[in-house]
Amino acid sequence: MSTDRHIDIDWTACQGHGLCAELLPEQITLDEWGYPLADGTPVPPGAVGRARRAAADCPVLALEVTAAKAR
């Protein structure tokens, strides 16, 4: 069985640019203040590549695709 991938957000870094929600609309929406809301479920295997690209594109590198569930 492969490890589940999760989206981990460094909240001290995230500036609410919202780019991640554009790149990963199924996994990330924005709250009323413009900050990302991830639903906490594992990223589906087919979306892991896009999640990695979203992480790389975050202007402040606040997003990480991790093997462990966020604390």
Add this chain to the structure above:
Amino acid sequence: MTATLPDLHMSPRLLAPAGTPADLPTHEQRHGPLSHGDPEAVLRAVAESGLTGRGGAAFPTYRKLVAVAEAGRRTGRAPVVVANGAEGEPASRKDRTLLHRSPHLVLDGVQVAAHAVGAREAYVAVEDGATWLESALAQRTDPLPVKVVRLSKSFLSGQASALARFVSGGAALPTHQRPPVRERGVHRAPTLVQNVETLAHLALIARHGADWYRTAGTPAQPGSALCTLHVPGHEPRVVEAPYGLPLARLLPLQGTAAVLVGGYHGTWIPAREAAQLTVDSSYLGAGVLAALPVGRCGLAETARVLRYLALQSAGQCGPCLNGLPRIATAFRTLATPGPQGAVRHDLARWSGLVEGRGACHHPDGTVRLVRSALTTFAAEADAHAHGLCTATDHTPLLPVPEES
């Protein structure tokens, strides 16, 4: 039995009797010498004791010690021990009381912990009483020297990652905790952050063993905990209570409307429910228990605390920065008799939006307080909505620093 604890069925373990601080000779006479035995034996005793952290989260101490020791071996970096005496919670007095009355018990615990995890650096971080601790340290000949770190007053400075960052020379602000402090903390070394009371219990477990520790408390929650009791008309009082003791033995519940259990990140509980509860680590937090008398407004008290908590947010994380001030303002509306509009709806939504979305648990603790107040004081909120107020005494009760 002592004069300060007439009815608790245990003699205090941590606080020197008669209220006088214990100097080193008194301490050694009372507790006997500390032996630095085999680290494995210490870890075994801690595992068998069931000791949990007294900084608020009741995390099993054994698991943290093992994780830090293991991270040290894996990374080849000697771990660091930080004794957490920040006591940022304004309603808590137990850590400063312990450090004043029994400093050597805490300092013994630092040595035991350092030995158990193989640490080569150790710190004690406090806001108050640094000079007192330095003079206590000067009396000792410890295998590992300990540095005293002075924190400035803040609700957050005792959060583990904030503390690790401050001891490393940075600001006392929480950081994104991946990897966690136990793996990468002070100067990027594996770091054991342990509440000072936890360390004092550890010092006694190292001396007297797990069976002795388990003679107080319950089989599921062995041992005892320091509690700060707030009863109107009395100075806050620190007592040591065994787990399982009915709350009614600690606080007078007659004439009490509700009890705040676990401090400003804790839970409001109606007095009739509190009468069924015991000292229990799942909701005790860092041991603050405050009685709200009948005739005082729990909503107004909560609004004061929430304003303080919002101001104490480090403002680093978007949801916390945006949500906590809105929650505090909405709660102020709820605490004031008059039209409420959609505030209860807003409070529920914003609570959901801040929960779990910060670098530290400050939003989560704040939401716990909000939700418990909305339930416990629902009738008062309804009265306020009709422009009525049931309170007869509006004097502020809970301690809130620098309130203007």
